Amino acid sequence: MSRDYDTAASLARIAAACDGAFLGVALAICAARSCFKYLATTSALHRIRNAPAARISDLRSLLPADPVSDDEGRLVVVRGQVQPRPAVESSLLAPKNRSVFVSQSSGERAVVVQHTETCLYNEWRGIFGWSFDLHALFAKSLKEQRSSSLRTVPFALVEGGQWPHSAYVHVSLDGSAHPIPLTTVCHHLRPVQATPYTFFQAIFGSGFPVALLHEEKILPVGKEITAVGICRTRDGSLEIKSCEELPYFLSDMTKDEIVGELATNSGILFWSGIVLGMVSIGILSYSIIRYWWRWKERRWRNQELLDAASVSDDESEDIPDGELCVICLMRQRRCAFVPCGHRVCCPRCTIDVKISSSPKCPVCRQSIISSIRIYDS
Template sequence: MSVHEQAAAAVLSQVALAADGVLLGLALAYVATRSIIRYTATSSALRKIQGAPSLNVSDLRSVLEGSDSSNDLDGGKLVIVRGIVDSKSAVDGNWKSLIPNVLISHESGERCVVLQRTQTCIYNEWRGLFGWTSDLLSLFARSWHKQESTSFRMVPFILVEGGKRPYTDYLIVNMDGSNHSLPLVTVYHQLQPISASPYTFLQALFGHEYPVGLLAEEKILPLGKDITAVGICTLKDGIAGIKPCKDLPYFLSDMTKDRMIIGLAFRSKVLLWSGIVLGALSIGILGYAGVRNWNKWKEWRQQQRTQRQNLAGTDVNPQSPEDDEAGDIPDGELCVVCLTRRRRSAFIPCGHLVCCQRCALSVERDLAPKCPVCRQEIRSSVRIYDS
């Protein structure tokens, strides 16, 4: 670990343990809450997949026509269908079906219905003669710089059962609004080095990132691939179609229904126990931090009170004849507490001059000192001298 990384780790540890671990407890509470929310969503998806029927493409028509509308989702039925990928042009029923509408991989030449090409520029960094610049750039420049470009192409496709054309039963796949990952196959993967230039030398000299390689990838969804579709299936004009369900983590996948259930069950258990453990830790840390900070606050109040008493003891002479003066004192100038000495101390911040200095100090030493007249909380008192 470098010196800068060690310094960053030390700063992060100090921030996490600030206020006796309050920030750490809040962070753990946030993570625990997120885990419980994700556990709820995962458990709901698990129940839906467990209750969804697993069908063949040829069985869809009879199931959808006889399904109970009360169990429908968005006008359709949640099903799990296993089928083989083929282009939609294979069932169009016109002259275009003689020329299949498919995509061709640029590198491998394979036929497919989904084609994704990605180019990733790989950067290196040398701290250079002015190494401090790389620390600043790590905070800003990397977030602004785009290192990856992706092109995505797709043609309409269907799922069919194994057999010869023309297909009598098929399922149209509707990808609209889908953010789910696709079971793509990598057919091309190559890393090409980038030759250095004089500009590259200047970038390295001042601690900037500079390109060293270009990674090109090509992934496809080939014809004839056996996949599973999990979604809402509808029947329109006698043709079955399936679209993704936003509440489920799967749409098109290589996994079977049993493997999906096993994966979701394991994930839900991990999320549940992580939420419970992290929640318990956060409660313990926050409770400990609360007790520690409460005790520190009480100690601080006691120290402040002791300091005021010490200062008052050094400034006041109990045997002062002026404080102990008695005799012919008008009633309007007598201390409202002892009624024997003259009023000499004004309270702050209310400003009432109603007590002698000795009684004012006694009022200040209370746990919740308040002015005897207006009952406002006071901070201290000041001795008033006659001119």
């Protein structure tokens, strides 16, 4: 909790820096990303809405009559039952469990099996009260926290209720990064035995593993899912593959549910982009106005100092050598620097030192915050 509070405080200070300019830029980036996502979501919504929701047996009639190549296809939405490809292409006498995975925990037949192991960590400040966590900086990557393995076999979508005599379409997962609608069949939490290294981690306040979470997810045979992708003819058979521009490929939802979810996301992205854009414009405008007024105020003060210096120059008087400005060696020392307190410059040279890129005292080389005018009584 303490480390989270410190992190939140640091982020708040960074966001408020430069009169909130960093916060305004960050919100502007978020608004731009929302706009890009809105355009992509709207495009996907129109494509899926206009795509025909056809039966698997009617897919051939939707494809081009004279395709230029086997890769030419059409975006379609189909729904069917998952069946392994060898079982689809075999007869009734063929073994139905050929090339099918069997879940170790539930015993169900599946075409996709995913095993995931996630290491859960416990964190505290340690007996020394240190909040510096090396594990949080170096070891908490996703690759070290979670290990996952995915195994698949070729499968197809079959028109429900008439398998294996009904039409089917092969599902191609090659090059697809879309999620698969898997079903969790095993969720087991196993404690991790403590080691001597764990003892040192606890002393220094580092995160140490306390449990290992094992999950098994499958795509069971016979599950009814929806496929949204490019349907084509390949080697005389129908095949459907994913479309990279669309956020869905295999889903539990129907076409109407997918369209409804995309419409909702599109509306959220649209209004979030507008709100974030307006807030960022307001914050950036405030920062610019504040900077402009500060620049004018600084310029006005420097001009006042120049006017005062031109009026009170003592060039005509006989000035002792110990009272001459250390920079110009012509005028009397009138200004003292803050915080060092050295009175070594005249008003004109004081202004030149202050407006430099790195203002420092010409005697002690200490950074200068401001200066004050010294008057002799």
